[in-house]
Amino acid sequence: MIRALTTRRTELAPFLLLLPAVATMLFVVALPLIFSLWTSLTPYKLTKPNTLYDFIGLTNYIRIFGDWDFWEAFLRTIAFLTVAINVEFALGLGIALLINKITWGQRGLRTIMMFPMMFSPILVGFQFKFLFNDHIGVVNNALQSLGLTDQAIPWLVDAKLAMFSITLAEVWMSTSVFAILLLAGLFAMPRDPLEAAKVDGCNSWQVFRHITLPFLMPFAYIAMAIRSLDVARAYDLVAVMTDGGPAGRTELLWTLVARVGYDEAKMGQANAMAYVSTILSVLFTWYFYRKLVAARRYMGGAE
Amino acid sequence: MAEITLEKVVKKYGALGVVHGIDLTIAHQEFVVLVGPSGCGKSTTLRMIAGLEDITGGLVRIGGQVVNDLPPRKRNISMVFQNYALYPHMNVRDNLGFGLKIAGQSPAEITRRVAEAADILGLAPLLDRTPAELSGGQRQRVAMGRAIVRNPDAFLFDEPLSNLDAKLRGQMRAEIKKLHQKVKTTVVYVTHDQVEAMTLADRIVVMRDGQIEQVGTPMEVFNHPVSTFVATFIGSPPMNLLPGTIAGQTVRLADGTEVPVPDRLKDFVHDGMAVQLGIRPDDISPVGHGLSQDGPGAEVALTVDLAEPLGMESLIYTRLAGQEVQAKLYGPRIAAPGEVLTFRLALDRAHLFDAATGKSVRVR
Ligand SMILES: Nc1ncnc2c1ncn2[C@@H]1O[C@H](COP(=O)(O)OP(=O)(O)O)[C@@H](O)[C@H]1O
Ligand SMILES: [Mg+2]
Numbered sequence: 221m222i223r224a225l226t227t228r229r230t231e232l233a234p235f236l237l238l239l240p241a242v243a244t245m246l247f248v249v250a251l252p253l254i255f256s257l258w259t260s261l262t263p264y265k266l267t268k269p270n271t272l273y274d275f276i277g278l279t280n281y282i283r284i285f286g287d288w289d290f291w292e293a294f295l296r297t298i299a300f301l302t303v304a305i306n307v308e309f310a311l312g313l314g315i316a317l318l319i320n321k322i323t324w325g326q327r328g329l330r331t332i333m334m335f336p337m338m339f340s341p342i343l344v345g346f347q348f349k350f351l352f353n354d355h356i357g358v359v360n361n362a363l364q365s366l367g368l369t370d371q372a373i374p375w376l377v378d379a380k381l382a383m384f385s386i387t388l389a390e391v392w393m394s395t396s397v398f399a400i401l402l403l404a405g406l407f408a409m410p411r412d413p414l415e416a417a418k419v420d421g422c423n424s425w426q427v428f429r430h431i432t433l434p435f436l437m438p439f440a441y442i443a444m445a446i447r448s449l450d451v452a453r454a455y456d457l458v459a460v461m462t463d464g465g466p467a468g469r470t471e472l473l474w475t476l477v478a479r480v481g482y483d484e485a486k487m488g489q490a491n492a493m494a495y496v497s498t499i500l501s502v503l504f505t506w507y508f509y510r511k512l513v514a515a516r517r518y519m520g521g522a523e
Numbered sequence: 524m525a526e527i528t529l530e531k532v533v534k535k536y537g538a539l540g541v542v543h544g545i546d547l548t549i550a551h552q553e554f555v556v557l558v559g560p561s562g563c564g565k566s567t568t569l570r571m572i573a574g575l576e577d578i579t580g581g582l583v584r585i586g587g588q589v590v591n592d593l594p595p596r597k598r599n600i601s602m603v604f605q606n607y608a609l610y611p612h613m614n615v616r617d618n619l620g621f622g623l624k625i626a627g628q629s630p631a632e633i634t635r636r637v638a639e640a641a642d643i644l645g646l647a648p649l650l651d652r653t654p655a656e657l658s659g660g661q662r663q664r665v666a667m668g669r670a671i672v673r674n675p676d677a678f679l680f681d682e683p684l685s686n687l688d689a690k691l692r693g694q695m696r697a698e699i700k701k702l703h704q705k706v707k708t709t710v711v712y713v714t715h716d717q718v719e720a721m722t723l724a725d726r727i728v729v730m731r732d733g734q735i736e737q738v739g740t741p742m743e744v745f746n747h748p749v750s751t752f753v754a755t756f757i758g759s760p761p762m763n764l765l766p767g768t769i770a771g772q773t774v775r776l777a778d779g780t781e782v783p784v785p786d787r788l789k790d791f792v793h794d795g796m797a798v799q800l801g802i803r804p805d806d807i808s809p810v811g812h813g814l815s816q817d818g819p820g821a822e823v824a825l826t827v828d829l830a831e832p833l834g835m836e837s838l839i840y841t842r843l844a845g846q847e848v849q850a851k852l853y854g855p856r857i858a859a860p861g862e863v864l865t866f867r868l869a870l871d872r873a874h875l876f877d878a879a880t881g882k883s884v885r886v887r
Contacts, residue, residue, distance in 0.1 A: 412608030415575050420622035420673070421596040430621070434612040515612070517655070 256491045264488035266481075271488070280492035289468060290493060293476040294500070300383070300472060301451045301504065304390045305444055311391065312398025312443070313436070319399070320406040330403070333396045341393065345460030348389040352376050352461075379469035382462050386470060389457055394450070398443045405439035406432075434515075441512035445505050452501035473497040525586045525599075525676030525709045526551050527572060533580035534567050534733075541567050543733040544581065554703050554710040558720035559730035560756070565713040568730070569679050572711060573602050586676055601670035605682040607662040609654040615641075615665050616650040622673040640672040643705065644698075660691045667702065677709040684719065696722060717757050721745065729753050746872075751881040754801050754874060760838065762801045763848040766878060769796040774875070776800065776844035782821045782868065788875050791884040798884065801874035804838065807850035809864040814853065818871045825850075825866045830858040841866070 260280055264272050284290045319329055336344070351358050352375035363369045376382050409432065417427045455474040458464060464471040464479065471479075474497060481490030527549040534542035542564045549555045557565045570576040572583055574595035583590050590598050601622075609618050617624075619640055620633045628636075641647045644664045654662055663683060670678055683699070684692045700723055703710055714720055720727050721741045729736040729744060729752075737749045748754035748762075755761040767774040769792045773781040782800070784792060792798065805814055810822065829840040830852070837852040850866060852858055875884045 410606075410608075412604050412606050413610050415595075416602065416604060416608040416669075417610070417621075418575065418595040419573055419600065419602045420669070421625040423594075423596060426625055430625075431610060517653075 256494065259488050260491035260495055262488045263486075264491075266485040266487050276488075280489045281496075283489060284492055284496070289471070290476065292468070293471045293473050294496070296383075296471065297452065297454075297473045297497075297500070300387065300390075300454070301448060304387055304394075304451050305447055307387070307391050308395045308398050308447065309440055309444070311395045312400075313402055313440075315395070315399040316402035316406055319403055330400075333399055335396075336393045337396050339393070341456040342460055344389055344393050345457045348385065348392075348457075349376065349461045352385045376462055377466055379466055382466065382470045386458055386461055389461065390451065390454065393457075394447060397447060398440065401439045401443045402436055405436040409435055438512055438515040441508050441515060445508040445512060448504035448508055449501050452497065452504060473500070526584075527677060527709060527711065528584045529568070529572075529581065530584075531581035532568070532571060532578060532583060534564070534571060534576065535579045541733055542571070545733075545735055547728060547735065547738070549709060549711060552707045552709055554712065554723060554725045555728060556712045556714060556720040556724035556726075557728045557730055558714055558717060558756075559736075561715050563730045564733040565715075565730055566681050569602075569681055569711060569713050572677075573600055573679050574598050575602075599673075599676045600679055601673055601675040601677075602679040602681065603663075603666045603670050603683045605685055607654070607659075607666045607686075609662055609665055609669075611654050614651050614653050615646060615657070615668075618654070618665055619646070619650075619668050619672050622669065626673070636672050636674075640668040643671065643702070644668045659687055660695065663687065663695060664698075667699070671702070671706055675708065677711065680710065680712040680714075682714055683712075685714070685716070699723060717759065721757065727757070729756060747883070747885070748801075748874065749883050749886050751799060751801065751876045754876070758803060760804050760849045762803045762874070763807070763843070763846075764876070765800045765802070765844050765846055765848070767798055767800050767844075769794055769798060774798060774800050778845045780823070780844045782873075783819065783870060784875070785870050785873050786819065787871070788884060792875060796884075797878035799876045799878050799881075801876060802848075802868060802870075803872070804849040804851045806869035806872045807843070807848065807866055808869075809839075809850075809852050809858070810867050812852045812854050812856065813867055813869065814851075815869050815872075818869065820870050821868045822865055823868065824863055827858045827860055827862045827864060829860055832857060 259272065261277060262272055262274050263276055263279075315333065319326060319333070322329065339347075350356070352360075354360055354372040354374050354377060357375065359375065360369075360372050363373065374381060375385050413431050413435075414427055417431045422430065453474055454472055455478065458470055458472055458475050459478070462470045464475040473493065477490045477493045477497065480493065481487050527547075529545050529547045532542060532545045533540070545568060547555075557568060559565055567576060571578050572585075574590065574593060574597075578591050585598055585600070610621060613621065616637055619637045623633045623636060637650075638647070641650060644667060646661075646664055646668055649657065649661060649665070654665070657665065663686075666683070680699075684695050687695060696719055699712075703723075712719075712723060724741055726738060727741055727744045728738050731752055737744055737753045739747070744753060744757050748757065751764055755764065765776050767776040769775075769784065770781065771794060772789070773783055775781050808814065823843065825841040825843060827839055827841055828847075831838040831840075835853070835855060837856075837858055839850040839852055839858055841848060841850055858864065876882060877884055
């Protein structure tokens with residue numbers, strides 16, 4: 221009898237010990253998730269708290285899926301993410317390869333390289349907004365002084381140029397994430413397979429293409445997993461630089477969510493969009509994570 | 524035809540000289556082993572042949588062509604590295620075929636030659652695995668397969684077996700030898716293990732501090748070491764060295780013991796010369812338990828300090844002329860510590876080295 225009791229107690233112990241963590245998780249993650257999921261199923265308006273209790277099923281979802289503005293923001297977000305991450309990867313790889321070659325002053329460069337990451341995205345947004353201002357901006361000023369153009373280029377006003385400018389700011393801010401992770405990869409790279417490839421007949425480009433790059437891909441996937449989460453939730457840069465304009469042509473998912481939720485006070489519908497956006501980020505991250513796991517499987521044989 | 528020649532090859536890292544002017548000719552299809560203690564410049568020499576290290580001075584020729592300024596890919600050589608250096612992200616098949624693919628061979632040709640190499644090395648069941656899924660011995664085999672598929676002018680091996688356990692090392696050593704008999708190609712093989720050198724080489728190159736100490740067939744190097752360095756490096760257990768002076772027709776050892784100067788060395792010594800008498804453990808054996816029973820010799824009574832029975836033979840530690848020496852007892856007989864046995868020194872096989880230079884008295 222006593223014996224049975226003690227075993228019962230030891231069986232319970234792990235669960236008791238986990239309880240605080242579980243409770244915190246419930247409170248911090250699960251409750252808000254459930255609450256926002258619920259609101260996405262109601263016509264909740266911030267100005268009319270009572271609407272929180274009207275259950276309307278999937279109406280919000282049906283409405284946003286039928287809304288072309290939403291789809292435009294959705295596709296634009298995917299395009300933005302794809303372009304930004306690829307450009308950051310390419311530039312980051314180039315920087316990492318160059319820094320890896322340098323023998324003198326490498327530490328200093330590595331530190332300088334991280335500067336853009338130290339600024340708040342809002343400030344980066346403001347800075348680029350001023351750089352790209354069509355009247356007083358440094359960019360137009362420089363172009364005109366150099367005689368490359370005699371008009372003021374509407375960097376943030378023209379729809380295509382505005383998206384370009386935002387992407388540029390994003391790339392400036394975050395290329396170093398790729399550069400740093402890829403540099404770490406280069407430092408960890410074993411020398412022997414490179415030499416084996418040279419003996420096997422590769423020129424420098426082929427060594428890079430067939431040996432170095434595959435070795436670096438897990439590091440790139442880590443950066444991509446981190447960055448896809450980051451870019452998919454991009455808000456601050458856009459809000460500051462164009463606020464989704466002109467005429468919604470730089471609207472991304474989260475600026476749209478904020479507009480619908482706060483400006484139009486349609487929190488229920490905004491939360492439905494937010495759910496779709498979150499699932500999108502998770503899908504991207506999951507995809508890169510899968511790639512990472514697959515790439516890491518063979519790296520056990522690297523040494 | 525791929526003869527490899529080194530002419531006064533020098534390697535310096537900044538001011539630090541690592542290889543000091545090596546001259547060596549490796550014949551077509553010859554298996555040459557560079558052997559020497561760690562840090563003596565073997566790998567550096569090999570890597571200069573491969574093109575992985577710049578050559579500071581001198582000339583390296585492969586098949587008559589000076590290759591000093593050619594990158595590795597233009598030298599048509601294969602190399603097997605100590606750490607296997609497989610491509611971790613490719614399976615065995617792609618590892619083997621990589622060089623052929625880079626060379627622009629057709630897929631059919633690649634498949635055929637990979638299958639051939641896999642067959643020679645018993646890799647066929649492993650073709651779809653990645654290196655991470657292979658044991659050390661299997662990885663080593665893949666590294667060798669990768670070297671042979673390309674049909675190169677020469678194979679370069681850098682300590683290929685030193686990461687394997689003793690048993691596997693023995694097996695792979697035999698496989699490398701068989702491989703060379705099947706795939707007749709020039710081989711330059713680097714090792715610090717004198718057993719590998721003795722068993723594999725057509726010719727051994729003993730290196731010391733960036734220089735060549737001696738070049739010769741295994742039997743030449745074993746039977747006629749040019750210096751105490753080679754004498755103690757080649758052969759296991761190492762040759763015993765006993766300091767002494769030449770007194771007429773005898774060598775007077777430290778404690779006054781006199782042994783006759785071997786006949787074949789009589790012309791090379793003079794009275795009063797300070798020497799070291801070199802005698803291998805195999806040539807000091809209890810009477811009736813040695814390798815040679817006839818020929819000139821000397822008999823001395825020695826006390827057994829320690830005996831290590833190995834089955835058909837025992838290694839015996841004893842003292843001769845006040846110095847610890849190792850001796851061999853052949854035949855299944857136990858020798859007990861403290862036992863006094865009459866040992867026979869096979870003096871016809873003894874060596875004499877100039878005590879001042881460490882060189883054999885036969886080389887001047
Ligand atoms: N990159 C390098 N820079 C400076 N010294 C080196 C370098 N590589 C090798 N050495 C030195 O050259 C010597 C010979 O090295 P190595 O050829 O690798 O010896 P082994 O293969 O015979 O053990 C060693 O003393 C080693 O420290
Ligand atoms: Mg070495």
